[in-house]
Amino acid sequence: MPTYADQPSRSPWIAQMAPDGPPRPLSADASTDVAIVGAGIAGVSTAFFTLRSTDLRVLLIERDRVAHGATGRNAGQLTTYFERPLYDIADEFGIEAAVEGQRGFDEAHDLLDLMAAESGSTVRVERFVGHMGMFSLNHLQVHLRNGLVRRKGGLKPEECVVSEDADFLDQIPGEFAGLYQVVPQARIRELLETTDDRYRAVLSDLKGCANAGLFVEQALDYLERAYPDRFRYVDHTLVERVVVGDDSVVVEALGHCVTAARVVLCTNGFTDHVVLDDSGAPIVLHQRQQVVGTIGFMTAFFEDQPRTPAAMSYIRNTTIGGDVPYVYVTRRTYDRPEGAATLTCMGGPEWPIEGPWVRDAPFPGPLLSTMDELIRPFAQPARPPGLPYDFQWHGLMGYMDGRVRVIGAHPGRPRLLYNLGCNGVGFLPSIHGGRQIGRILAGEALPPSIFDPR
Ligand SMILES: Cc1cc2nc3c(=O)[nH]c(=O)nc-3n(C[C@H](O)[C@H](O)[C@H](O)COP(=O)(O)OP(=O)(O)OC[C@H]3O[C@@H](n4cnc5c(N)ncnc54)[C@H](O)[C@@H]3O)c2cc1C
Incomplete structure (x- = not known):
């Protein structure tokens, strides 16, 4: 297994900024x-x-x-x-x-x-419609209840589709009628760019990057x-x-x-x-x-082929709010001196803050390898495991x-x-x-x- 132990943290966004001028x-x-x-x-x-x-x-x-x-x-x-x-x-x-x-x-x-x-x-x-993958009735109900609040308050509910193969289809309470559409599983796969048929429902909304x-x-x-x-x-x-x-x-x-x-x-x-x-x-x-913040960790890699921008997230807990972090993937056009390329970013893990946060410190322990193993398949299943990332970085999340x-x-x-x-x-x-x-x-x-x- 690769450990990536000595790769310093490097953010793709700071890499695009002007070099630091003199202190003021x-x-x-x-x-x-x-x-x-x-x-x-x-x-x-x-x-x-x-x-x-x-x-x-x-x-x-x-x-x-x-x-x-x-x-x-x-x-x-x-x-x-x-x-x-x-x-x-x-x-x-x-x-x-x-x-x-x-x-x-x-x-x-x-x-x-x-x-x-x-x-x-x-x-x-860049702006586009982004998607979130859900697989349990709990996920769906949380978001449909949000949809009800939006509708009652005069806001457009987010788009929601549920697979006709979802085993919880018959259990969706009647109060949510009109807030979702039933679609073939093929549509769920297409929206989420996945072949993982555990995902049975998708919430879609305006996103960007x-x-x-x-x-x-x-x-x-x-x-x-x-x-x-x-x-x-x-x-x-x-x-x-x-x-x-x-x-x-x-x-x-x-x-x-x-x-x-x-x-x-x-x-x-x-x-x-x-x-x-x-x-x-x-x-x-x-x-x-x-604020009781955490440190959020991310990695990114350039894609071989240009791809359209996208934002996708995948819930991994059976019940929303559980311990397993959700995965979020953002794909975008990234400008480099040699021309634009597609950069795919993936994140999810968060660690408690222990001691002072050191901005360029490498990822702790095996975290980068774990992300490569568990999160990379959501971001780009065709990318072989173990390759170095073009960027990896972390930052303080002010929860x-x-x-x-x-x-x-x-x-x-x-x-x-x-x-x-x-x-x-x-x-x-x-x-x-x-x-x-x-x-x-x-x-x-x-x-x-x-x-x-x-
Ligand atoms: C890994 C990660 C992924 C994220 N992804 C997203 C995302 O996709 N979309 C999204 O909307 N948000 C995302 N966020 C959250 C988003 O980045 C932050 O909410 C936002 O940048 C916070 O902006 P800010 O100006 O409040 O904080 P910061 O950018 O942290 O700015 C605060 C500034 O205050 C300065 N400061 C603090 N204390 C002092 C002091 N005593 N004296 C002088 N200066 C001080 C700091 O040096 C810092 O520059 C993410 C965050 C992380 C860490």
């Missing part, structure tokens, strides 16, 4: 209207919509380089589902609020296009050109402390203080900084909104217990805002969050939402 750390005390911490997709989208919808000055502070966090180390899939069933979110917050949250994520496809157009981004964005890292790098470049008098970016600047007072906020980094009217945390939720009120008491979010990101102002401390706490789906949700923060900072009173900090 914070070198003196400063003042601004809005300090944003974190220059990933959440921070840069927040800066974009704040600058666009207000006259405020914005200072964006990054401890590393732009888009070198999760934004440069994901699957780059454009998708808008919650990693918790929508009906469950509706049970907690009500149907209207759950659907409004879903609508916000769905609309972020348009916001991405708007950001790309205004910033003159050259990033390739893009290099989030390159997109963010280009958007940041645009903001610096478009707003030279109101926007400033510093990197290599670790924010250590944020002190939120009644009249202002002080952000402490590299021995300097940034005094701001507001601060927006776009850190993906991992805290290597403290947030205090002016009496020195920590300001924390509700337990369900605290929260509540599985709903946090967007908005702290209820007791309105100068402190958040756009964070994504999970494995954060590309479009971060953009939605950026737009919402921009609206709040422009003085709009937004209605209560499932994303409200608690």
